[in-house]
Amino acid sequence: MRKHQTSAPVPLTDTLTPGIPLDQIGRTLASFYDDLVSEGVPEHLAVLVRRVRQTEADAPARPESDAATPAAAYPRVALVVEDDPEIRALAETLLEETELDVIGCDSAEAALSVLQARGGEVALVFADIQLAGRMDGLQLARAVATLWPRARLVVTSGHGLPRPELPQEAVFIAKPWRPRDVLVEAERAAAEPAPPIL
Incomplete structure (x- = not known):
């Protein structure tokens, strides 16, 4: 037990020091x-x-290991949105080499479902412009830029794309993309601090 020693009694008052919670x-x-x-x-x-x-x-008691776990230990996700199964599998395999967990989707609608459930964990959205479903990659990119601005947004296409159509936050990589370019963007996404856990 800790001993508290004072040489002279300190008068206690009803006022507390301002600024101390x-x-x-x-x-x-x-x-x-x-x-x-x-x-x-x-x-x-x-x-x-x-x-x-x-x-x-x-x-509720938190395990001591949780209290000492840094925010970076929480899962960070790379979301691959591509309707071509072979290209999607290639991108997923490539991104699995990073510290990000990888989720693949073939449509913008499927990607939005993941974002609604785990948006705070998504560090990277890597999306093609042409997708299965009603929404295309541009519409998805605009939704991500508006609703999940902390996610790094990388858009890809085999067709030329005028810059004004992309959200300002988006990075464009033309197809066929080089693995190194995708990995650089994934590393940038992983380096961003995770959002606070609320």
């Missing part, structure tokens, strides 16, 4: 509460300490 004061007091009880604690501080202890007791 009450829960921080409560945790500090709780750390040497037993010593304070024997010296006498004003009732309002004792109530605060009891409240902090009760809150900590009610909070």
